[in-house]
Amino acid sequence: MSEEIVFYTNPMSRGRIVRWMLEEVGQPYRTVVVAYAAMKSPDYLAINPMGKVPAVAHRGIVVTECAAICAYLADAFPDAGLAPATDDPLRGLYYRWMFFAAGPVEAAVTAKSLGQLPPPEKSAMVGYGSFDQVIDGLEHALDRSPWILGERFSAADVYVGSQIAWGLMFKSLPERPAFTAYAERITTRPAAVRAREIDDALIAEAKAKAD
Helix, strand or coil, X not given: CCCCEEEEECCCCCHXXXXXXXXXXXXXXXXXXXXXXXXXXXXXXXXXXXXXXXXXXXXXXXXXXXXXXXXXXXXXXXXXXXXXXXXXXXXXXXXXXXXXXXXHHHHHHXXXXXXXXXXXXXXXXXXXXXXXXXXXXXXXXXXXXXXXXXXXXCHHHHHHHHHHHHHHHCCCCCCCHHHHHHHHHHHCXXXXXXXXXXXXXXXXXXXXXXX
């Protein structure tokens, strides 16, 4: 059972979320860059049958899905202080917003981007209801404190914050003051800056090789 963290990613993917989480955790890890053309190869499908990145291998298991990876790493390395203890009431709030972003937010934003939001009379059939309900709910998580858990930064901020920062960048989320202020707070964290620099350098390196 290896204690080494192996991080499978592509710098132009959601792997950037996990890179930031790894930098927040502060443990050494090994990066394996997977080209998009290689994601459907038998070798990588043995790691993630979905043929997608990111994935993390640690202690003999593979974890996929960004929210799951963030939650796993927070629990695997509790000294980083990125998740409430299991007996802490804030644990419920932590789970609530982590999985709200992974479920309703991801689904509603994707549906809107593809022009596939349900008509109002069919909104009860989808888990997120309506796009506006999701956006209002997301704003509710941020309108009273700097972080999801109040004054305490957590892995939930890594995941929720990444969704919001990307949504603002790609114009898939409205520029509400609560969102823009939150995005500014999270993107200036030292770990977030380090993660961006690492991935941006990998992109530049790949481009230089292609040229």
